Amino acid sequence: MAETLLDIRDLKTWFKTDDGMVRAVDGVDLRIDRGETVGVVGESGCGKTVTARSVLKLIDMPPGRFENGQILWQGRDLIPLPAEEMDKIRAREIAIIFQEPMTSLNPVYTVGDQIGEVIRQHENLSKKQARDAAVEMLRLVNIPNPGKRVDDYPHQFSGGMRQRVMIAMAMSCKPKLLIADEPTTALDVTIQAQILELMQEMKERLGMSIMLITHAMGVVAETCQRVVVMYAGKVVEEASVEALFGNPRHPYTQGLIRSIPRVDRGAEQKQRLEAIPGTVPSLLQPPTGCRFAARCKYVMDVCTQAMPPLKEAAPGHFVRCVL
Amino acid sequence: MIPSLLGISVVLFTLLAMAPGDPFDELATNPAVPPEVRAALRLKFGLDDPVWMRYWHWLIALMHGDWGFSFVSRVDVSTLIMQRLPVTLVVIGASQVLAIAVALPVGVLAATRPYSLFDQIANTFAFIGFSLPTFFTGLVLILIFSIQLDWLPFVYRADIAATGWAFYWEHFKQSVMPVTVLGLFQGAALVRFVRSSVLDVIRLDYVTTARSKGIGERKVITRHVVRTALIPVVTLIALQMPIVFSGAVVTEQIFRVPGIGSLLISSMLANDTPVVMGVTFVSACLVVIFNLIADILYGWLDPRIAFR
Amino acid sequence: MAGSTHASLSAKAPAAVPGARKGRRFSPWQEAWRRFRRHKMALFSAFALFLVVFGVLAGPFLWRVPINEIDFAAKLQGPSWAHPMGTDDLGQDLLSRLIYGGRISIAVGVAAMIVAIFVGMLVGALAGMASGGLDAALMWLTDLFLSLPQLPLLLLVIYLFREPVKGVLGVEGGAFILIVGVIGATRWMAAARLVRAQFLSLREKEFVEAARALGASRMRQVMMHILPNALGPVIVVATIDIAAAIIAESTLSFLGLGFPSDVPTWGSVLRDAKDYLDIAPHWALFPGGLIFITVLAINFIGDGLRDALDPRRVL
Numbered sequence: 001m002a003e004t005l006l007d008i009r010d011l012k013t014w015f016k017t018d019d020g021m022v023r024a025v026d027g028v029d030l031r032i033d034r035g036e037t038v039g040v041v042g043e044s045g046c047g048k049t050v051t052a053r054s055v056l057k058l059i060d061m062p063p064g065r066f067e068n069g070q071i072l073w074q075g076r077d078l079i080p081l082p083a084e085e086m087d088k089i090r091a092r093e094i095a096i097i098f099q100e101p102m103t104s105l106n107p108v109y110t111v112g113d114q115i116g117e118v119i120r121q122h123e124n125l126s127k128k129q130a131r132d133a134a135v136e137m138l139r140l141v142n143i144p145n146p147g148k149r150v151d152d153y154p155h156q157f158s159g160g161m162r163q164r165v166m167i168a169m170a171m172s173c174k175p176k177l178l179i180a181d182e183p184t185t186a187l188d189v190t191i192q193a194q195i196l197e198l199m200q201e202m203k204e205r206l207g208m209s210i211m212l213i214t215h216a217m218g219v220v221a222e223t224c225q226r227v228v229v230m231y232a233g234k235v236v237e238e239a240s241v242e243a244l245f246g247n248p249r250h251p252y253t254q255g256l257i258r259s260i261p262r263v264d265r266g267a268e269q270k271q272r273l274e275a276i277p278g279t280v281p282s283l284l285q286p287p288t289g290c291r292f293a294a295r296c297k298y299v300m301d302v303c304t305q306a307m308p309p310l311k312e313a314a315p316g317h318f319v320r321c322v323l
Numbered sequence: 324m325i326p327s328l329l330g331i332s333v334v335l336f337t338l339l340a341m342a343p344g345d346p347f348d349e350l351a352t353n354p355a356v357p358p359e360v361r362a363a364l365r366l367k368f369g370l371d372d373p374v375w376m377r378y379w380h381w382l383i384a385l386m387h388g389d390w391g392f393s394f395v396s397r398v399d400v401s402t403l404i405m406q407r408l409p410v411t412l413v414v415i416g417a418s419q420v421l422a423i424a425v426a427l428p429v430g431v432l433a434a435t436r437p438y439s440l441f442d443q444i445a446n447t448f449a450f451i452g453f454s455l456p457t458f459f460t461g462l463v464l465i466l467i468f469s470i471q472l473d474w475l476p477f478v479y480r481a482d483i484a485a486t487g488w489a490f491y492w493e494h495f496k497q498s499v500m501p502v503t504v505l506g507l508f509q510g511a512a513l514v515r516f517v518r519s520s521v522l523d524v525i526r527l528d529y530v531t532t533a534r535s536k537g538i539g540e541r542k543v544i545t546r547h548v549v550r551t552a553l554i555p556v557v558t559l560i561a562l563q564m565p566i567v568f569s570g571a572v573v574t575e576q577i578f579r580v581p582g583i584g585s586l587l588i589s590s591m592l593a594n595d596t597p598v599v600m601g602v603t604f605v606s607a608c609l610v611v612i613f614n615l616i617a618d619i620l621y622g623w624l625d626p627r628i629a630f631r
Numbered sequence: 632m633a634g635s636t637h638a639s640l641s642a643k644a645p646a647a648v649p650g651a652r653k654g655r656r657f658s659p660w661q662e663a664w665r666r667f668r669r670h671k672m673a674l675f676s677a678f679a680l681f682l683v684v685f686g687v688l689a690g691p692f693l694w695r696v697p698i699n700e701i702d703f704a705a706k707l708q709g710p711s712w713a714h715p716m717g718t719d720d721l722g723q724d725l726l727s728r729l730i731y732g733g734r735i736s737i738a739v740g741v742a743a744m745i746v747a748i749f750v751g752m753l754v755g756a757l758a759g760m761a762s763g764g765l766d767a768a769l770m771w772l773t774d775l776f777l778s779l780p781q782l783p784l785l786l787l788v789i790y791l792f793r794e795p796v797k798g799v800l801g802v803e804g805g806a807f808i809l810i811v812g813v814i815g816a817t818r819w820m821a822a823a824r825l826v827r828a829q830f831l832s833l834r835e836k837e838f839v840e841a842a843r844a845l846g847a848s849r850m851r852q853v854m855m856h857i858l859p860n861a862l863g864p865v866i867v868v869a870t871i872d873i874a875a876a877i878i879a880e881s882t883l884s885f886l887g888l889g890f891p892s893d894v895p896t897w898g899s900v901l902r903d904a905k906d907y908l909d910i911a912p913h914w915a916l917f918p919g920g921l922i923f924i925t926v927l928a929i930n931f932i933g934d935g936l937r938d939a940l941d942p943r944r945v946l
Contacts, residue, residue, distance in 0.1 A: 058531055083540065090537030104529040106547055107627055117546075117580075118536045153626045166532075330775045340792055447672075450934070454927035456878050457918035458885045458898075462905055466916075470909045481668075562777065569782030571880055577905070587783060588886055591790045603787050606780040614778055 002033040003076075004056065005177055005209055006094075011069035013054045014063060020284045024050040027068070037203065037210040038225035038239075041217060041256065042186065045280055048213045055211075056096055056193040057086055094169035099182035101162035102185075105154035111138070112150035115169045122173045132171050137168040141198060160191035164198065171202055178203070181213045191216035194311045196223055217260045219254070221245055229253050232280050232291040235310060239317040247263040251296045252276070290321070298323060327614075331607040332385065335600060336378050383620035385604065389599035395590065400601040404583060408605070411582030414501055415571050419560070421506030422513055430517025431549055434525060445514060452511020457570045461504045468500065475499055479580040501578045505570050509563065516559050520552040554624045561617030564610045663863075663939040673935020676928035685732035696724040699893075710913060716754055717913045719903060727894040736877050736894045737925070739811055743876035746815025748869050751822025752861075759830025770827070773820045781817045785879065788813045789888050806890045814879045821868050828832070829861035863940030865922050868934035874926045881922050897922045 010240065013025040025047040032038050040048045053059050069323055071078040073089065081089075098104045108113060116130035125133065131150065136145035141164040154162055161185060170178055180199060184192035200223060203210055214226060220227055220241065227315055229237040229242045229252065237250040248254045255276040278295035281287055287294070288306035296303065302322055310320045384390070390400035414549050433442040439625050453573065470479035479497045533547040534540070572584035579585065590598035667673060701723060710717045715726050759767040789809060797805040883889030884898030891899075897918040904914035 053531075054537055058534055087537035087539050090535055092537065098528055098532065100528055104532045105494045106529040106533065106551065108551055108625060117538060121536060121538045155627050169532075169536075326771075327775060327778060330771075331779065334775070334779065335787075341791075450927060450930055454874070454928070454930050455923050456881055456919075458882060458901065459915075459923060462901070462908060462915050462919060464913055465910050470912075516784075565778065565780045568780040569882070572782050573886070574788075576886060577751060587786065588888075591786060591888060599790060600786060603780070603783045606783050607778075610778050610780050 002035060004031055005034050005069075006030070006211070007070075007072040008051070008055070009070045009072065011051065011054060012067035012072060013050050013059060013064055014067045015064045022283045023067075023233050023286060024064075024283060025132055026283075026286065028230070028233070029233055030210055030228055030235065034210050035207055035209055036174070036226060037212060037224045039220035039227040040211060040213045040230060041215060041220055041227060042230035043215055043280065045283075046230045048230050049181055051230070052096070052181050052211065054212050055179060056090055056094055057081075058096070058143040063089060064229065067124065089123075089306075091118050091170070091175065092173045093175055094177045094179065095173070095175040096181065097163070097166045097170050097181040097183050099185050101159050101166055101186065104166055105162055107154055110151050110153055111157070111165045114154075115150075115165070115172055118169055119172050131174065134168075137172045138165070140171070141165070141202075143168070147270040160187055160195065162192075163187060163195050167195070167198060171206065174206055175208060177209045177211065179211045179213070182215070183212075184219065185214070185216070192219075199223075217256055229256065232286060234291060234307075234320065236292065236320045237318065238310075239319075243317045247314075247317075249313050249317070249323070250292075250321045251298055251323070252292045327611045328425065331611070332382055332604070333378070335604055336381055339600065340370075340374055340377070350517060390601045390604075393595055393598050395592070395593050395595045397600075400597050403586065403598060404601055404605055407581060407583045407586045410580060411571055411584060412576065414498065414505065414574070414580060414582060415567055417498065417502045418505035418509060418569065421502060423560070424509070425510040426513035426517050427549075430514045431521050431544065433514070434518045434521035435544060435548075437522060442518075445518075449511045449514040452514075455508070457504050457508050457573045458577060460508065461500070461574060464504060465577070472507055479578050482523075497578075501574045501580055504577075505567070505574050508570055509567060511558070512563065513556070514592075517552070517556055520555050521548055524548050524552045533576035550624075554621065557617055557620050557624060561614050564613040568606050568610065591622045659695075667935045670931075670935035670938050671863055672931045673938075675758075676931035676935070679924060680869040680932065683733065683921070683928070684737060687730050687737060690730035690733075691727070694727055694730060695913075696727045699723060702736070702873055714910070717917070719900070719911075719914055721906035725900070725917055727934050728896065728900055729921060732896040732918065733874065733921065735807070735890065735894070736880055736898070736922070739807065739880040739896075740873040740877040740929075742811040743814035743818070743879070744869050744872040746811060747818040747872050747876070748822050749819075750815060751868075752826050752865065754819065755823035755826025755861075756830065759827040766827075770837070773823050776817065777820045779817070781879075784883065785813050785817055785883065786886070786888055788816075789883065793888075803894055806894070810880055810883060812888060814876045818872055818875060818879075821872075822865055824883035825864045825868060829864065866940055867933055867937045870929060870936055874929040877922065877926055877929075922940065 008028060008030040009048050011028045011030075012023065012203065015022040015024055025073045028047065028051055030040070030051065040051065042048050048296075050059065050064075054066070055073075055078070066079050069079070073093065078086065078089065105111065109117075112131055112134045115134035116127070119125055119128045119133050120127075135150050138150055143149055143161060143164055149157075154165070157165060166241070167183075173182075178199070183199070184195050187195060196219065196281055197303045199210060202208070210223075212220070214220060222243050226240055227238070228235055229250065232253050235245065237248070239249075245257060250255045257276060276295060281291055281294060287304065289302075289306055290308055293299050293303040300322070308320050308322045310318050328584060388401050390404075391480065392399050393403055396403065429445050433439075433445040434440055465477045468475045476497050477500070479501065485493055502509060530547055533543045540544075568584075572587060574580065575582045575584035576588050585600065587602040587606075589595075590602070689707045708717050717725050719725060719728070726730065753770055758766045758773075792809060792920055793806075799805065800808055880889060880896065881898030882900070884896045885902045887902060889898055890896050900918040901922075904911070904918070907914055
């Protein structure tokens, strides 16, 4: 078995608001091995972004706080780690890119400055060397004419190009894990494919792992080896891509897969595109039983009484459902 | 800048022209002045010309630096203003420096710990600061530091006899209160603006990006938050210059600082119209100049501007 | 120029967490009151301001000492039972003078605010409706007024027009009209910008589009749909304007260019007091304190109203 890089155990990240405690992440377990791409899927508000940001401790505290759990990075728990130690892990071991390339770069510095800043922080380089390294990174992510573009400001780049800059920045310290938080959601479809391809290329070149947060099942099917499905702050199913798409066990996962538009089906197989009825339950007072119960078409009495445990339905295939 | 100055000159001239009785009446109707001299004066000042002609002559004279002479002291208005202007600029400059020196760290600290005790105290003091009229703060300071404690002089003197260090020390002592009054009033408004500007920036995505780089919270704040948050603050400082001038007029009056503010008041009380007009125009010009400086700074601080 | 964040401490930022809101529904005014109530300083200030306003309105009926009864035997006395706020250099009772002055100061504040808001809304609405040349011209004018040094201009106008206006309207009435007029005329810009901005952002919104499609006349659109929406921010500005106008009036009187010194306003009492700071500090502290408390209270109320009506703006 491959070496485990990241092991999140029973993580609870809660937010204090005027209306009460919002349990955005409420007991999540998640493992990422070296060299693996793990997809984390679910609809907006399911806690996938909070989980991702919790790993790098990028949650504003207050209002957020870690209520429980461990985030083990190569065996070391990150939660009690002091800020200075955490800063040595950020960018150098775990890097992150975000959904909005338009707003993720500081508008008042050149992209070269911003890439150079990371490199200089973690490697002992002169300004000139950092700039050269930044040019090299821009070349690596296929930005044309990098020697000149390095002195441009973010607003002079297009959305797709900015996401490339973000990837260059994230890659510049050769991290072991890249967290990509909906990296393609804000981009045009053609650009999306290019960015995913670039991430794949970077992964192979550096031998890193990727935690890919997305709500697009299609993206997961293309790029991931393993998938974690989240619903209302909980993991509801975890399996290899093949098992998940071939034999989805949780009704929510089944709904998600049925909601993917498919062009490869012939007319005789024509099927209606299904939406999952209902909405996500309140994270202020989550229901005691299964959180999907209210929307589930197979709901039984037992579902609303107690939260079903995550059980291993097949080797490596976990599901939180009584079925 | 030129249109603004022209606009200001039109506003001033309109006021002057609308004022009932012409401001030169006093001189022209003085019984000691013989009628032919009076007529010559009226001709010289062009009082019988159509309005736009008078404006034109007035503007030309203004641009030549020919601002007339003071009815009271018989000195050229421009000379008088030039004598007084440096003091005002020093007081305003020092108080702005004080305001920024107080407001920037306090505002940034308050914004990085929103709703904390420090934030609440800073906010309350800011409210008190800009609700205290400058004339009252000035009197209270005089009451405490000049009358009760006898530490600082409450009259500003231009003719200090001492030399060397003593000279500067005396100047410093007499400037403390006017600069403090003006600076804290400005600083109070600025604290709130800096705080909200920093709060605006601190939630932006690129600050999270900066945090994810592992450069440490201090560098995140100074390099990524404050740097961008300063851009609107610069504009505000420029936009507040008219208010600073208003404050300066009051402060100069209370502490009897011989600047253009106290010149304005004393010439008004003495019905010295040419000086009044001159000072008003100069203060308007200064405000326009500060706005221009702010525009330049803005372009320098924000690379996005240069490409528009 | 304004940033866009919660200006005050009471409006806790709602965390950007989906699913955080409960399904409670309030009418806009209920919701506003709910938010205002949470601003403790604003509530407390509203109470303090009520006391001050009630005091100056009811004061003359409760405290019947005339404002100009000269008594040299009792001059420059500190607070006592006979004179709760002491006396001035002519032995006049300060309490009754400050009650009288408070009426003038607050009346000037409110009246000047009305002038400023009226002019501002007019200019802003005109500019917002008429795009193109007129809009540009009006906004240029607004910017021009914003960059004028207010106090020198205020002083200049009063200096030039004081005598003639006095001739027409009498000493006190003339000073009142003139001061209200000039303060109003130099403070309309904020309201104008706000109203125009509201116009520009609301003009394209669906409900105005709908009204337009239904054939609502221009005037009707403005009165029924746009102005009510601009109301919240304008109320906030109006509140702050009252405080600013009270300070402006006090400043003018303090400088000797406001109300004549035989008319006691808070500013003119303070002006008379400043030469006696060493022997009669109470004389300056009472009017100064009253100005301060009133202005502070109004500013806090303005802050509370901003939280309640316009939570996304500052300054």
